[in-house]
Amino acid sequence: xxxxxxVFLFWFLPLVLLLYVGLPTxxxxxxxxxxxxxxxxxxxxxxSGLLFYAWGEPLYxxxxxxxxxxDYCAGRAIAQSKRPRPLLWGAVSLHVMLLLYFxxxxxxxxxxxxxxxxxxxxxxxxxxxxADVYSSRIRCEESLLSFGTYMTLFPLLxxxxxxxYETVAGPLRQRAATAADAAAGARRFLAGLxxxxxxxxxxxxxxHTFAAFPKGELTVTGALLALFGxxxxxxxxxxxxxxxxxxxxxMFGLPLPENFNYPYTAIGFRDFWRRxxxxxxxxxxxxxxxxxGGSRRGVFRTVLALFAVWSLTGLWHGATLNxxxxxxxxxxxxxxxxxxxxxxxxxxxxxxxxxxxxLGVLLGWLIFAFDSSADYLTLSALxxxxxxxxxxxxxxxxxxxxDLLRHLPFFAVAAIGATPLPRxxxxxxxxxxxxxxxxxxxxxxxxxxxxxxDASFLPFLYAxx
Numbered sequence: 001x002x003x004x005x006x007v008f009l010f011w012f013l014p015l016v017l018l019l020y021v022g023l024p025t026x027x028x029x030x031x032x033x034x035x036x037x038x039x040x041x042x043x044x045x046x047x048s049g050l051l052f053y054a055w056g057e058p059l060y061x062x063x064x065x066x067x068x069x070x071d072y073c074a075g076r077a078i079a080q081s082k083r084p085r086p087l088l089w090g091a092v093s094l095h096v097m098l099l100l101y102f103x104x105x106x107x108x109x110x111x112x113x114x115x116x117x118x119x120x121x122x123x124x125x126x127x128x129x130x131a132d133v134y135s136s137r138i139r140c141e142e143s144l145l146s147f148g149t150y151m152t153l154f155p156l157l158x159x160x161x162x163x164x165y166e167t168v169a170g171p172l173r174q175r176a177a178t179a180a181d182a183a184a185g186a187r188r189f190l191a192g193l194x195x196x197x198x199x200x201x202x203x204x205x206x207x208h209t210f211a212a213f214p215k216g217e218l219t220v221t222g223a224l225l226a227l228f229g230x231x232x233x234x235x236x237x238x239x240x241x242x243x244x245x246x247x248x249x250x251m252f253g254l255p256l257p258e259n260f261n262y263p264y265t266a267i268g269f270r271d272f273w274r275r276x277x278x279x280x281x282x283x284x285x286x287x288x289x290x291x292x293g294g295s296r297r298g299v300f301r302t303v304l305a306l307f308a309v310w311s312l313t314g315l316w317h318g319a320t321l322n323x324x325x326x327x328x329x330x331x332x333x334x335x336x337x338x339x340x341x342x343x344x345x346x347x348x349x350x351x352x353x354x355x356x357x358x359l360g361v362l363l364g365w366l367i368f369a370f371d372s373s374a375d376y377l378t379l380s381a382l383x384x385x386x387x388x389x390x391x392x393x394x395x396x397x398x399x400x401x402x403d404l405l406r407h408l409p410f411f412a413v414a415a416i417g418a419t420p421l422p423r424x425x426x427x428x429x430x431x432x433x434x435x436x437x438x439x440x441x442x443x444x445x446x447x448x449x450x451x452x453x454d455a456s457f458l459p460f461l462y463a464x465x
Contacts, residue, residue: 001055002158003244004197004452013248016048020252038175042149045252049152053117060116063098068151070094071126072144075133079140088134095123104319118157120316124283125151129165131287138166146172153254155245159238161259162279168254177253185250187441192243194444197451199414200236203229206407207369211385212376218388221396221404227389230369231362232414235264238277264418267353269333269360280316284309299339306338307331318371322379326367333360 001008024037054061074091078084105112132138141147206229210222242259249256263275273281292305314327370382430437
């Protein structure tokens with residue numbers, strides 16, 4: 001089930017909200033002296049999370065339940081053991097083996113199993129939990145209900161963000177949400193829905209239209225339309241889903257971490273990765289980079305740790321060669337930027353540095369996009385695409401120029417939307433005209449539903465990771 005489906009928007013989410021708010025309120029009137037609303041709300045979230053997952057993965061819901069039970073027991077065992085390190089390594093190894101089997105079995109098995117939806121995300125939740133219990137960053141959770149609710153939260157299951165247990169442990173025991181929080185969460189959800197439906201999907205349609213051009217027919221203009229289409233698709237697809245997840249969390253009284261901070265305004269590649277998929281970057285920093293020595297043990301150990309982080313980042317996204325190349329590409333950029341002479345770092349104005357960063361990110365997305373998910377996205381097709389981009393088939397055909405002019409307003413809106421400007425304007429306008437805080441989200445919902453009712457191209461990029 002996707003957040004953008006009519007089943008989710010008009011059946012699943014309203015029913016869950018009705019039960020979540022209404023049932024504890026009703027029972028509280030009759031059992032006030034003994035009733036704890038958080039227990040019932042956790043039970044509702046746990047049940048709805050399993051239903052949400054089973055809707056698309058009826059078989060692998062057993063794997064999810066097994067993972068929940070295993071991590072709960074592993075956390076208890078680590079907390080109580082006098083020699084917890086072997087238990088930690090055993091728990092982490094099991095998660096890694098699951099990822100290796102489902103993500104990379106295709107390299108060895110002719111008919112590999114289909115990867116369970118969201119496996120990469122909920123295994124990282126489990127790894128972060130047992131690692132934080134081991135390091136005494138958090139106390140192990142004694143309530144299986146609370147822990148199961150965390151691991152099966154439907155806002156997090158399919159595309160993150162990767163929320164550590166410490167961020168939700170307190171609210172799972174005692175809700176402190178208000179009606180204002182729920183309203184703000186609903187507005188955040190609808191903003192994410194509009195980003196995904198009205199910006200990511202049309203941008204993705206552009207990419208797939210031009211990337212599928214027959215060999216020898218793609219011009220420079222067509223290649224640029226495809227490349228910028230993917231550039232905006234992947235940002236609005238993933239940041240839109242993150243916004244929807246964070247909004248849902250706030251509607252249920254559970255704070256979830258921010259995952260994007262306007263990455264296309266970054267100055268430098270390190271700054272870009274502080275802003276893009278923030279929770280994944282933090283995961284690899286805290287559980288791979290720092291344990292390997294980070295920047296504390298000399299240049300060689302730092303480079304080795306960075307190599308491990310970026311190799312794993314690439315492999316986490318998939319088993320095809322392009323993802324590993326993409327990870328190694330960023331490893332080279334980060335290393336080069338880290339040890340660039342200071343005089344070169346300050347030699348260019350900030351706007352020039354932003355342009356250089358965007359160009360580097362564009363090239364990275366070009367490597368990332370050709371992942372063999374379609375016949376026209378193989379690595380050999382990447383070679384043909386590069387030839388078209390470099391002008392082997394001419395600068396533009398008549399139809400390409402028409403498409404460029406027709407889509408310039410869309411690209412302008414997408415570019416402005418990737419900056420903090422729309423958010424600032426919205427807050428200023430809503431402060432002056434409070435009705436806008438209702439009218440604009442309602443307009444976003446209506447436009448998104450109208451698009452969904454007529455659209456046939458509704459991809460979800462990060463579902464496969």
